[in-house]
Amino acid sequence: MKTWIEKQKALIDFTLASLARRKIKNLGLLLVYTLIVFLLASVMLFTHALSKEAGKVLENSPEVIVQRLVAGRHDLIPPDYLERIGRIRGVQKIEGRLWGYYYDGVLKANYTFMVPQPDALMAVESGKIAIGATMARMRGLVPGNTISFRSYSGKLFSFEVSSVLPNKSELVSADLVLLSEADFRAFFDYPPDHYTDIVLSVANPLEVRNIATKLSTLLPDSRPILREEVLRTYESIFNWREGIVLVLLSGAILAFAIFAWEKASGLSAEEKREIGILKAIGWETGDVIKMKFWEGALVSLAAFLLGYIAAYLHVFRFSSLLFEPVLKGWAVLYPRFELTPEVDGFQVATLFLFTVFPYAVATIVPIWRAAITDPDAVMRG
Amino acid sequence: MIEVSEVRKAFNQGRHNEYWALKGISLAIEAKKVTALCGPSGSGKTTLLTIIGCLARPTSGRVRLKERDISGLPERFLTGIRRSTFGFVFQQFNLIKGLSALDNVMLPAYPLGGDWRALRARAGSLLNSLGLGHRLEARVEWLSGGEQQRVAIARALVNDPEVLIADEPTANLDTALSKEFLAILETLAGQGKTVLLTSHDSLVIESSVVNRVIEMRDGQIVGVR
Ligand SMILES: Nc1ncnc2c1ncn2[C@@H]1O[C@H](COP(=O)(O)OP(=O)(O)OP(=O)(O)O)[C@@H](O)[C@H]1O
Ligand SMILES: [Mg+2]
Numbered sequence: 001m002k003t004w005i006e007k008q009k010a011l012i013d014f015t016l017a018s019l020a021r022r023k024i025k026n027l028g029l030l031l032v033y034t035l036i037v038f039l040l041a042s043v044m045l046f047t048h049a050l051s052k053e054a055g056k057v058l059e060n061s062p063e064v065i066v067q068r069l070v071a072g073r074h075d076l077i078p079p080d081y082l083e084r085i086g087r088i089r090g091v092q093k094i095e096g097r098l099w100g101y102y103y104d105g106v107l108k109a110n111y112t113f114m115v116p117q118p119d120a121l122m123a124v125e126s127g128k129i130a131i132g133a134t135m136a137r138m139r140g141l142v143p144g145n146t147i148s149f150r151s152y153s154g155k156l157f158s159f160e161v162s163s164v165l166p167n168k169s170e171l172v173s174a175d176l177v178l179l180s181e182a183d184f185r186a187f188f189d190y191p192p193d194h195y196t197d198i199v200l201s202v203a204n205p206l207e208v209r210n211i212a213t214k215l216s217t218l219l220p221d222s223r224p225i226l227r228e229e230v231l232r233t234y235e236s237i238f239n240w241r242e243g244i245v246l247v248l249l250s251g252a253i254l255a256f257a258i259f260a261w262e263k264a265s266g267l268s269a270e271e272k273r274e275i276g277i278l279k280a281i282g283w284e285t286g287d288v289i290k291m292k293f294w295e296g297a298l299v300s301l302a303a304f305l306l307g308y309i310a311a312y313l314h315v316f317r318f319s320s321l322l323f324e325p326v327l328k329g330w331a332v333l334y335p336r337f338e339l340t341p342e343v344d345g346f347q348v349a350t351l352f353l354f355t356v357f358p359y360a361v362a363t364i365v366p367i368w369r370a371a372i373t374d375p376d377a378v379m380r381g
Numbered sequence: 382m383i384e385v386s387e388v389r390k391a392f393n394q395g396r397h398n399e400y401w402a403l404k405g406i407s408l409a410i411e412a413k414k415v416t417a418l419c420g421p422s423g424s425g426k427t428t429l430l431t432i433i434g435c436l437a438r439p440t441s442g443r444v445r446l447k448e449r450d451i452s453g454l455p456e457r458f459l460t461g462i463r464r465s466t467f468g469f470v471f472q473q474f475n476l477i478k479g480l481s482a483l484d485n486v487m488l489p490a491y492p493l494g495g496d497w498r499a500l501r502a503r504a505g506s507l508l509n510s511l512g513l514g515h516r517l518e519a520r521v522e523w524l525s526g527g528e529q530q531r532v533a534i535a536r537a538l539v540n541d542p543e544v545l546i547a548d549e550p551t552a553n554l555d556t557a558l559s560k561e562f563l564a565i566l567e568t569l570a571g572q573g574k575t576v577l578l579t580s581h582d583s584l585v586i587e588s589s590v591v592n593r594v595i596e597m598r599d600g601q602i603v604g605v606r
Binding site: 003004006013014270279281282 | 427430431436437456457460463464469471472475476477478479480484488489490491492493494495496497536537540548
């Protein structure tokens with residue numbers, strides 16, 4: 001055992017010395033490799049943290065949302081619905097919600113106008129609005145400013161900004177405008193006592209499905225949306241399995257790219273000569289391969305660590321700066337949010353397996369071919 | 382110590398460019414003596430050295446090392462024998478560029494996995510005894526030809542082999558350096574090493590250090606002195 005360790009130490013020692021001799025090639029390789037790990041790890045960390053974040057947001061959303069459909073389209077909830085649903089056994093709390101979209105020609109962005117729930121902390125007085133931080137930033141608004149919107153009926157409404165919504169949950173509040181019920185009804189010409197949808201909470205969470213069935217029977221034109229279903233949908237969107245497909249794919253591409261690169265650069269005549277010398281002075285084929293394995297392993301390990309750390313900093317310290325152009329496609333008001341650092345061990349292991357391993361193998365193959373040649377070639381210069 | 386009997390070696394056997402470099406060589410090499418192979422270029426000296434030194438296998442015939450037949454062993458075993466029994470000094474020295482003299486000398490011992498500090502000390506004292514104590518950390522490509530050869534000799538000796546094999550050791554050296562080499566050879570012979578070398582150089586062949594000269598021509602032995 002001790003000899004084995006001494007031997008590996010000696011091999012690593014020699015490997016380091018021999019890596020240092022081909023500085024340019026190895027540094028270039030390290031750089032390319034680090035970059036690839038960095039990109040892959042960034043994507044993985046980002047999607048993972050994002051799905052976690054979305055899960056957390058949904059955690060606080062109502063258990064059941066009831067919409068009404070007319071001709072398959074979302075329509076207003078008529079006044080008697082609230083009362084009729086309230087009579088279903090097991091429904092604990094029922095509230096009508098008011099919200100709608102408004103297109104702002106200045107920013108070319110859609111806002112969500114919403115009346116805060118009565119029990120929410122964010123009550124807004126009539127004539128005032130509370131707005132999301134991104135919108136405040138883009139329109140240059142601070143509390144106390146006044147802003148006007150032209151409603152769909154053509155009338156101009158002015159509101160005073162009473163507050164800017166806290167930054168913490170910017171992912172959801174980026175385009176949010178909170179206003180009072182009276183202002184909302186006036187602005188959108190909403191018929192009295194009608195609502196956009198209804199939110200329910202249920203006394204016994206196990207009853208959620210039953211209640212949804214009862215709802216459909218009682219009001220055939222209603223569509224209940226269950227939080228657990230939304231959660232599941234979200235999960236399948238961000239699902240880790242898709243992540244794996246991505247990694248598998250990129251791993252294969254990576255292995256191929258590096259293998260091709262290695263092939264292209266090949267074993268230099270100098271390297272071949274060195275392998276011959278090592279064999280002639282008593283190294284076994286296995287020793288040569290081990291040494292080269294360490295060479296590949298050291299480079300790929302270093303690249304993995306560097307790339308992963310850089311990706312971690314990129315996603316969690318620098319707000320995924322590089323992904324901004326991609327994410328901007330999702331919403332015009334691009335939220336500036338800080339994701340909570342989330343590292344998944346399984347993810348790290350997968351990335352490791354699909355980056356370090358193919359490289360180590362790819363380095364060995366050409367060496368193996370060179371190392372099994374006869375050592376007597378060295379005798380003839 | 383080493384017995385070669387009826388050794389033949391073909392290159393590219395069975396192809397149109399088949400070439401028999403050795404055509405039935407039999408000889409015995411005595412332990413603790415200096416033996417030189419001489420003969421014109423192409424006579425098969427290097428080929429014979431590679432077979433004796435376990436770098437290559439004969440096409441037919443036997444090689445016995447200390448009563449043990451080694452001509453049929455698989456490569457793994459040959460490597461082991463090569464490492465423990467033979468030290469090589471190549472004509473082109475074959476040092477590894479970019480590494481220091483000391484690192485080069487230590488290389489053959491790495492696969493053995495011995496204690497690194499002890500190995501370093503041993504390599505250092507070998508270089509010291511060859512008069513290179515002041516160049517231990519110098520990269521080998523900065524050394525002169527004579528210095529490089531002495532590094533190559535130290536590397537050949539680091540695993541303390543019984544047999545030293547040198548192919549054309551003075552081909553790249555001027556007369557003064559060749560004489561220095563012969564002096565080193567004398568010391569090694571004094572320490573009881575078996576030495577086998579090839580040479581064209583009359584300075585070597587006629588030197589008193591060499592105990593026996595074997596003359597080759599066209600893959601055969603034509604004379605022994
Ligand atoms: N790998 C090989 N393939 C084909 N022919 C070879 C090979 N190696 C050596 N030979 C041939 O075998 C013959 C003997 O070569 P060898 O190197 O043993 O001669 P040598 O006596 O050492 O010559 P020199 O004095 O020039 O070093 C030569 O004709 C050479 O061309
Ligand atoms: Mg020769």
